[in-house]
Amino acid sequence: MRSRAIPLIFKFVPNTRCLVGRPHSTLKLPFRNIGYRSISTTSIRYDIQFPMVGSNGTNGFGSGGRVTLASRSELSGARRIVVKVGSAVLTREDNCGLALGRVASLVEQVASLQNAGRDMIMVTSGAVAFGKQKLAQELVMSMSMRQTLHSQDHTVHGNKVVLEPRAAAAVGQSGLMSLYEAMFAQYGVRIAQVLVTKADFADEYTRKHLFQTMSELLALNIVPIVNTNDAVAAPPQVYDALEGDITVNDNDSLAALLSAEIRADLMVLMSDVDGVFTGPPGLDGSRLLHTYCPSMNAEGVRFGTMSRVGTGGMQSKYPYLQVSAATWALHQGIPVVICNGSKEGALTSVMSGRRIGTLFTTQAMGTRSPETLAELAKQGGRHLENLTGDQRSEIIDSIADLLVSKSADIVMANQRDLELAEMEKIESAVIDRLKLTEEKITSLAAGLKQLAQDSRNIVGRTLRRTLLANGLELQQVTVPIGLLMVIFEARPDCLPQIASLAIASGNGLVLKGGSEAVNTNNALMSVVSEALLLHDAQNAIQMVTSREDVGEIITLGMVDLIIPRGSNQLVKQVTAQAQGVPVLGHSEGICHVYIDTEADLDKALHIVKDSKCSYPAACNAAETILLHRNLLGKRNFFANLCDMLKSQRVEIFAGPTLSKELTFGPPPAKSLRTEYSRLAVTIELVSDVLNAVEHINTYGSSHTDCIITENEKTAKEFLKRIDSACAFHNASTRFADGYRFGLGAEVGISTGRIHARGPVGVEGLLTTKWILRGKGDAASDFGPELKDYQHINLPVDEIKGDIFKQEVHVGN
CATH class of the missing domain: 3.40.1160.10 (Acetylglutamate kinase-like)
Structure with a gap:
């Protein structure tokens, strides 16, 4: 039987070798995905090496048969x-x-x-x-x-x-x-x-x-x-x-x-x-x-x-x-x-x-070097500060409108990130934070609309007026912090929020998003950049792509505040790298719900369900439930609580005290300082409200903790003693959010004690400036037998809006 020649069609695979039997030859080979290409073989191994695919999508057979690596x-x-x-x-x-x-x-x-x-x-x-x-x-x-x-x-x-x-x-x-x-x-x-x-x-x-x-x-x-x-x-x-x-x-x-x-x-x-x-x-x-x-x-x-x-x-x-x-x-x-x-x-x-x-x-x-990007953002921030409050609000309104009109493109980009995340087997908690839907985008746009409306007069607002002496008036007014750097992981919805807060407060901004959300971040950044063009402020917000860029910008000494949003590891890394630059953020979100012996048990089940199950990947989701030990046998509450959690597919772990009380029960928790960020929770017993406070202050992260009780005295004791940025009574921990607080948007939740704490909205991105107006006064004019200081507090409501945009007359 006569044999037939079977044509071979090659598949181009970058950086792979193929052995052939013709040394010192140039072969013209058909590739299924890139067509015919001429390949030269070496003299010893008779092989060809397919070049790497370039970042521009070229197939690598350009000048000299090489791809120029551009980054x-x-x-x-x-x-x-x-x-x-x-x-x-x-x-x-x-x-x-x-x-x-x-x-x-x-x-x-x-x-x-x-x-x-x-x-x-x-x-x-x-x-x-x-x-x-x-x-x-x-x-x-x-x-x-x-x-x-x-x-x-x-x-x-x-x-x-x-x-x-x-x-x-x-x-x-x-x-x-x-x-x-x-x-x-x-x-x-x-x-x-x-x-x-x-x-x-x-x-x-x-x-x-x-x-x-x-x-x-x-x-x-x-x-x-x-x-x-x-x-x-x-x-x-x-x-x-x-x-x-x-x-x-x-x-x-x-x-x-x-x-x-x-x-x-x-x-x-x-x-x-x-x-x-x-x-x-x-x-x-x-x-x-x-x-x-x-x-x-x-x-x-x-x-x-x-x-x-x-x-x-x-x-x-x-x-x-x-x-x-x-x-x-x-x-x-x-x-x-x-x-x-x-x-x-x-x-x-x-x-x-x-x-x-x-x-x-x-x-x-x-x-564009990191220094160039930082300098552009700093100069752009000054331009934002010099705009009127109405102009800054118009930019934020434009971002909200563009988010809605381009939501289909944003969701499509987000879908590509989700597919890559699943291929790389990224954990489910990260994928949950990564996901953007039409509903989430609509909600995000609504929050930005509120921010645009509420922040028109936020910059240049007079906080305090003091008449030091006749004709010498001192004012304390709000001004932007300067250049912000915000680093966030798989949280693409943070990008338009943070950008809008920076615009509202007149700050320059450098962003670094997580690599898991690169397509979504690019789509959202294009929306922000387009909106900034409305008042020629396109340089005010810049985005870098590598950790090395972040490190280099920090070393330049140009950044005034760093805000990390992400895992405990990210916050620790950023804090260690900060080189003296203030860092605003929280390292963990270990939130607690304490159910007191005098709690309404139906309320308790409702609040626990929302705190744990509505969005378990959020930093304000409950991670530990503390039960008053009297509830262990009261009206089968413990069994009802476990049944409700299991119905929501929550994995339950028992604290050491609870484990001792149960012959058969949930597996023991590996640690009482665990942020699960998924459908999992630790349940532990405490003897009273003081024991609950002690537990939370020891194992918590100073984020958000709540008490469920009908006893007002017990609630006041809890709210007074708890050392957390947010302390709630008969309310879900999920309320710890800038939008729900009426801030319009938040740049993050701070568990620190200096400058800002809890959900940080636009107010947390402002500092103050002291402005003194006189009539040729000198400090040496004051003293014994000279002029006297009066230090009279003046009403601030006589000056409305941005002090830098209006004429101010010094009193006589």
């Missing part, structure tokens, strides 16, 4: 990486040998990446420096004799020694490679030395063979260690004793040329400088650029300082050399990171997307 979050997808290591990274501070600890750390990082399936190539300096250090003793010992017998010796020039770099390279190269070989062997990685000169790149024939050699080494899982062949190529130069290394300059350009030749996905230039600066490092106002776009940042920047050992630092005698090499590589489609290789784990940090060093990118839209 740090994409760097982890780089598969072929060139790492250039400068002499200053490899040598000790005293220049008397190699820094073995740093070398070992670097080798470990490279080996780890190689063993993870990446193709690692090292371009290393150090041979000349290593050789110089070997020759230093002989040079010092023989210098006096040479100066005496051969005053015209070409190796002596004034007080400096002309060190022959070619000899130093020849001496140091073998020792350096032996060290690398021994260290990489500890991780099961083999290395190969490749010596090149710039002439090798100028000749097409040698370039072809260089590429084939490098490809075969990489295919054999060998790390090529590349250096310029200084023994034959380096020109002589004058050096201070034990200073300088000519190869750093060559190795920057060598790394760039090599990266382009082997089609690298990423080039990392490591020296002892931190990156590209806006001015001389250490100078006031100078800062590190974490992202550098040549088309945007080329003017008005400085490129660090000269390296300690090498001259490959970004300025001084060889200006802009490293930056020039990085820029050239970038133009070939290769992203570049310049970083300080002396810092622990620098290469690993770069590959994980952490914000260290300077990332060179062509994506201008991605080059």
Whole structure:
């Protein structure tokens, strides 16, 4: 029977390999999802590697068959990486040998990446420096004799020694490679030395063979260690004793040329400088650029300082050399990171997307630094403050209207986030907080409408007037805090609320939402941005996407208040990172319902059901129910309570005291300080109201706690003694909410004691300013036998609205 040829249709899968039987070939393969593409094979493993899909949705077969990685979050997808290591990274501070600890750390990082399936190539300096250090003793010992017998010796020039770099390279190269070989062997990685000169790149024939050699080494899982062949190529130069290394300059350009030749996905230039600066490092106002776009940042920047050992630092005698090499590589489609290789784990940090060093990118839209975003938000906040109250309210009204009109798009974006969350098996409590519905959006818009109406005169409102003396009047007025930073997790409904509160209070705002809600947050942010355009305030609210952005903005000292909304872990992380910036928020929502012996038991069941079951993921949901021990056998209340909870699918756990009273009962609670954030609750027994207060103050989180009783005296005792931001009598804990309190919206619930506590609405985002109006008065005019202070309190209702928008006359 004659066989038939069956056509094969490939499926394009990024970063995968496919073995084929034709080395040194170019194959035209049909892909089901991207069409026909030409693929080149290597010479040893006869394989092809499909490139990574770019963030712009391209299939990766662009210029040079590579995808240009445009952001740090994409760097982890780089598969072929060139790492250039400068002499200053490899040598000790005293220049008397190699820094073995740093070398070992670097080798470990490279080996780890190689063993993870990446193709690692090292371009290393150090041979000349290593050789110089070997020759230093002989040079010092023989210098006096040479100066005496051969005053015209070409190796002596004034007080400096002309060190022959070619000899130093020849001496140091073998020792350096032996060290690398021994260290990489500890991780099961083999290395190969490749010596090149710039002439090798100028000749097409040698370039072809260089590429084939490098490809075969990489295919054999060998790390090529590349250096310029200084023994034959380096020109002589004058050096201070034990200073300088000519190869750093060559190795920057060598790394760039090599990266382009082997089609690298990423080039990392490591020296002892931190990156590209806006001015001389250490100078006031100078800062590190974490992202550098040549088309945007080329003017008005400085490129660090000269390296300690090498001259490959970004300025001084060889200006802009490293930056020039990085820029050239970038133009070939290769992203570049310049970083300080002396810092622990620098290469690993770069590959994980952490914000260290300077990332060179062509994506201008991605080059807005965190500092730029913070500055825009701060300036935008001042613009908001200078608007009238009616104008700020119009923006909030617009947000509410746009939420309703675009609710279908928002829900669609939210659905994508929910699908991804389920695929990633995120816990149900997080998914509940993540979910947005048409009803929730409508309710959210109603709250914003209320806020717009109630906050028209909130900024510039006079709180106090005092006549200090005749013609000298003092006023205390409300003003914005300044620049707010709000960090929230899987709570996308927070975004329009927080944005509207910032607008109402005239504050600038930087937002950081959870990655679980990225699509929803983007949809909501577009609504806010569109509304801000109404009065040219579009810069007032900015959104960042990474934790590194948050950390960098905090270190700038521009943020006036940080508000985290999320888990206990998030609040602790933000507080630890705050660096003295005030943090407003709560770490946990361990809310209690105490059912007293004199409680109306029907009320109790109704309140407990609402407190626990209406929205168990909320921070104001009840987590512990405290029962007066007399209720354990009263009218089967305990059984009725458990039956009601079970009917709502609530998992019940028993506190230690309750467990001792029951032969058969719920499983014991692992802790009395548990925030379940789901349909689960702890039930515990207490002896009286004082015991309940003691329990809550010990195990609670100072959030919201309530008592159910018909005894007013007992209720007053509870409300007085409880140490919580919200204390309720015969009311569900779920009332602890800015909208239900009539605040319109809330920025969060604070369990702290300074500035604001409980649900924080627009009032909590204001501070005060003292305004004094006089008629040429001086403090020295007052005193014995001089003028007297009167300190007369004046009515504040004589001044209505924003004091800064009206003319105020000083009394006589």
